Amino acid sequence: MPLFLRLTALTCGLFLLIILQASGYTRPSVPLPPPEIEIQTGRAPEELQKPPNIIILLSETFWDITQIKSLQFSNDPAPMFHALQEKFTHGTLLSPMFGGGTANVELEVLTGHSMRFFPENSIPYEQYIKQPTASLASLLSGQGYTTTAISPFYHWYFNSSEVYKHLGFSRFISLEYFNPNEYVGPYIGDHAVVRRIIEETERNPGPNFIFANTMENHYHYWPGKFKKNHIEVKGKMSYAATGIAETYAQGLSGADRALQELVMHFNKVKEPTIIVFFGDHLPSLEKHLVYKESNYISGEDDPDFLEKMHNTPVVIWSNYLPKEAKEELHMSPSFLGPYILNLAKRPGSPYMDYLSDLYRKMPVLPPKTYYEAMNIDVNLAQQYEARQKAILELEKQASASSGSSSSAGGNTKGNPFILGYGEPLIERVSPASLTVEGNAFGISQLTVHGGRYGLGSTVFINGEPQQTIWQSESSLSVSLPKALTAKAAMLDVQVCVVDSKNQVLAASRTVKVPVQENKH
Numbered sequence: 001m002p003l004f005l006r007l008t009a010l011t012c013g014l015f016l017l018i019i020l021q022a023s024g025y026t027r028p029s030v031p032l033p034p035p036e037i038e039i040q041t042g043r044a045p046e047e048l049q050k051p052p053n054i055i056i057l058l059s060e061t062f063w064d065i066t067q068i069k070s071l072q073f074s075n076d077p078a079p080m081f082h083a084l085q086e087k088f089t090h091g092t093l094l095s096p097m098f099g100g101g102t103a104n105v106e107l108e109v110l111t112g113h114s115m116r117f118f119p120e121n122s123i124p125y126e127q128y129i130k131q132p133t134a135s136l137a138s139l140l141s142g143q144g145y146t147t148t149a150i151s152p153f154y155h156w157y158f159n160s161s162e163v164y165k166h167l168g169f170s171r172f173i174s175l176e177y178f179n180p181n182e183y184v185g186p187y188i189g190d191h192a193v194v195r196r197i198i199e200e201t202e203r204n205p206g207p208n209f210i211f212a213n214t215m216e217n218h219y220h221y222w223p224g225k226f227k228k229n230h231i232e233v234k235g236k237m238s239y240a241a242t243g244i245a246e247t248y249a250q251g252l253s254g255a256d257r258a259l260q261e262l263v264m265h266f267n268k269v270k271e272p273t274i275i276v277f278f279g280d281h282l283p284s285l286e287k288h289l290v291y292k293e294s295n296y297i298s299g300e301d302d303p304d305f306l307e308k309m310h311n312t313p314v315v316i317w318s319n320y321l322p323k324e325a326k327e328e329l330h331m332s333p334s335f336l337g338p339y340i341l342n343l344a345k346r347p348g349s350p351y352m353d354y355l356s357d358l359y360r361k362m363p364v365l366p367p368k369t370y371y372e373a374m375n376i377d378v379n380l381a382q383q384y385e386a387r388q389k390a391i392l393e394l395e396k397q398a399s400a401s402s403g404s405s406s407s408a409g410g411n412t413k414g415n416p417f418i419l420g421y422g423e424p425l426i427e428r429v430s431p432a433s434l435t436v437e438g439n440a441f442g443i444s445q446l447t448v449h450g451g452r453y454g455l456g457s458t459v460f461i462n463g464e465p466q467q468t469i470w471q472s473e474s475s476l477s478v479s480l481p482k483a484l485t486a487k488a489a490m491l492d493v494q495v496c497v498v499d500s501k502n503q504v505l506a507a508s509r510t511v512k513v514p515v516q517e518n519k520h
Contacts, residue, residue, distance in 0.1 A: 034080040034260055048320060051143065051207040052272035052344050054136075055197060057262065058106065058213040059190070059255045062279030064313055065248060068296045074232035077249040080260040081277075084315045091329025092311040093336065094364050099284035102213060103158040106280070108333035110135040110167055110211065112355045113392070116365055117385040125158040128392065129166050131399030136337050137209060138168025139349055146170060146204040150196050150212035152178050152188030154500055155419060165417045169211075171200075176456030176499055177420035180470050185226045185251075187215035190258035198265055207271075214258070217251030219284060226250050237293040245290050248283055266319050274321070274344055276336070278314035306370060316343070335359040351391060358384060424457055424495040424508040425450035433514040436485050444480045446513070447471075448495055456497040456505065462488070465498065488515050 064081070066073060076082060084090065096115035097104055103125045104115050111133060118124055132138070137147040148171045155161040155174035164172045173196055175188065182192035193214050201208045223243035231249040233242055259277055266273045291297045297308055314329060314336070321343070331339065338356035341348045348356060362380050371378060427450040434444050448459055451474040459468045459478045466478040476495065485491065495508040 034083045047270055048272060050272055051145070051346065052274050052318070052320070053201055053208045053210075053266075054140070054145075054274050054276075054340060054344055054346075055201075055208070055210045055262070055266075056109065056212070056276045056340070057193075057197070057259070057278075058102065058109070058211070058280050059259070059277060060102065060214045060216070060218050060279075061248075061281065061283040062217070062252065062255050062277075062313065063282045065245065065252060068235075068290075068294045070294045070296070071233055071235040071237075071245065073249060074234075075230060075253075077231050077252040078256040080256045080263070081313070081315060084259075084263070084277075084317055085313075087323060087326070088315060088317045089325065089327045089329065090313070090315040091327075091331070093278055093314050093329075093331060093333045094306075094366060095279075095281045095310050095312045095333065097281040098309055099219070099281060102280045103160075105333050106211075106213070109336050110137065112334050112337050112352060113388050114332065114334045114365055114384065116367065116381075117388050123158065125160070125163045129159075129163045131166060131395055132168070133166050133395055134349060134351065134391070135167040136340070137164075137211065139341075139352065140207075140209040140346065141168050141170065143207075143346060145207045145209040146200075147209045148173070148200045148204075148211075150193055150200075150210065151175070152182075152193055152215045155505070156499060156501065156503075161419055169417070171418045171420075173200075173420055176497055176505060177452070177454040179454055179473065184216050184254060187218050190214045190216045190254050191261065194258045194262045194265075197262065201269075201271075201273075213280070214255065216254045216258075217248070217283075221245075221247040221251070221283065221285060223247055235294055237290065240286075241290045241293040244286050245294075248285060248290075263317055269319065272318070272320040274316065274318045274340065276314065276316050276340060278333075278336075279312035281312060282309055306366060316340075318343075331359060331363045332365045334365070335363060351387070354387065419505055420454070420456075420497060421452045423506045424453060424497060426493070426495055426508045426511050427451075429493050429511050429513055431513075433516065434480075434485055434491070435516055435518045436482055444482065444485055445477060446480055446493070447475055447477045448493065449475050450495065450508070453495070454497075456499055458496055458498045460492075460494045460496055460507075462492050463494075465496070485515050490514055 064078060065071070066076070095105055096108065103123060107113060107124050108115060118128070141147045147169045149164040149169045150173045151160060153175050155172065155176060161172055161174065178188050178192055182188050193212050197210050197212055200210060221244045223246065225247050229246055229250045231246060231253060233245045233249060235242065237245070262275060266275060285291060292299065297305060302308065335355055338348060338352045338359065341352055342356060358380065362377060364374065365381060365384070366374050366376065371381070426448055430447045430449065436444060453470060453473050453476055457468065457470065457476055459466045459476055461478070461480065461484065466480070469477045471477055491513040493511045493513055497505040499505055
């Protein structure tokens with residue numbers, strides 16, 4: 001089967017699985033309340049002097065739907081988040097986006113640049129980040145941090161693999177390196193992202209900077225998206241709107257459990273660690289249907305539309321900072337980076353220091369139409385815009401003068417940029433040799449052992465992709481028709497990581513498997 005047909009079949013199979021799961025809908029038991037998180041004390045002074053791990057988890061479309069007071073929920077969809085809100089620094093970010101555009105919020109957090117100063121409807125990842133660009137990743141890389149980006153979606157989406165390289169990350173783990181059994185509904189589950197965050201901090205001794213985003217609660221929200229739903233929503237809404245709200249609440253619950261897992265793990269770790277968890281934008285909830293029917297907003301002309309539809313939650317937890325440091329935040333995402341640097345007591349760049357000072361004067365930057373109503377100092381906003389444009393232009397000129405736009409994006413540790421887990425490994429192939437009958441009928445089974453195999457891992461035989469069955473992160477199998485082996489004396493076996501556009505991202509060494517004819 002051609003590779004593009006195999007990928008198409010896989011996609012169709014996943015959606016068929018979702019439909020079948022939905023038909024067997026049952027409501028599971030009530031989830032347990034979150035555990036009490038008590039910060040482990042008694043860390044040695046030398047441990048507290050170490051640069052902390054900084055983990056930023058952008059939770060796709062995370063928003064506290066319990067803010068809609070006309071709705072009642074059978075269970076709290078985000079008990080861990082609410083528990084952390086009570087004890088740790090938390091607040092809201094005034095997102096420049098609604099219902100989509102995650103990459104634009106990422107840009108603000110990582111670079112400090114504001115989307116308010118880019119053309120409307122632009123996506124800077126695709127249009128402007130074409131050269132090494134200063135970011136939290138490049139800054140912390142220069143301070144000895146290992147920098148990793150994680151996203152359970154295609155590496156090419158929003159030009160992410162190139163952008164993360166330009167921003168100074170040393171590794172990017174994308175969808176092609178997740179596993180087929182890690183889906184929750186149509187997307188990779190949040191647990192799988194948390195698992196990789198933990199793995200990367202265990203793999204890399206010393207301070208880690210990890211920027212990860214999730215996909216489990218991504219649009220759409222029609223009923224049947226998830227296999228089970230343990231949250232019932234009641235309110236004076238239509239059946240359709242109620243179903244959408246329940247689906248969203250279920251996805252919110254998955255995000256909350258992932259947050260709990262992350263915090264529980266790092267609460268036991270001795271290394272100082274800061275976790276920043278936030279939502280990138282509000283969900284569309286199918287074209288405002290839930291918002292309107294629940295009377296959360298009167299419509300797009302609601303006088304509080306910006307506040308209600310663009311403020312997303314953020315919470316900051318650490319396993320070493322005193323609780324007395326708790327603050328309540330309200331800021332634009334572009335100020336989150338310098339805030340984190342100050343919290344971690346890490347040196348900033350001149351630009352980050354400027355933004356840190358600007359945050360104290362102007363913590364929120366809304367659209368220009370809101371300047372007067374929100375008492376925005378126009379001069380401060382104009383200075384910010386001018387500085388942002390000057391920095392981007394200087395980086396563009398520096399790249400042009402160096403004659404290269406594909407460097408490691410300011411990764412001053414000098415590490416190469418690695419997509420996923422690098423080249424797949426073949427340790428052995430079984431059987432080590434094939435014996436076939438002297439005709440063109442029958443099938444031979446071949447198993448490749450090694451790692452680390454994921455969604456994109458595909459077995460190639462004599463340079464051609466084969467229909468590959470993922471068995472585990474360390475084994476893949478293929479069925480070989482005798483038409484392929486009947487006239488071959490040797491098979492060249494290789495594992496390649498292939499994306500949805502049939503581009504080979506990485507390739508293993510080639511292992512030769514002898515083929516001999518059974519003459520009996």
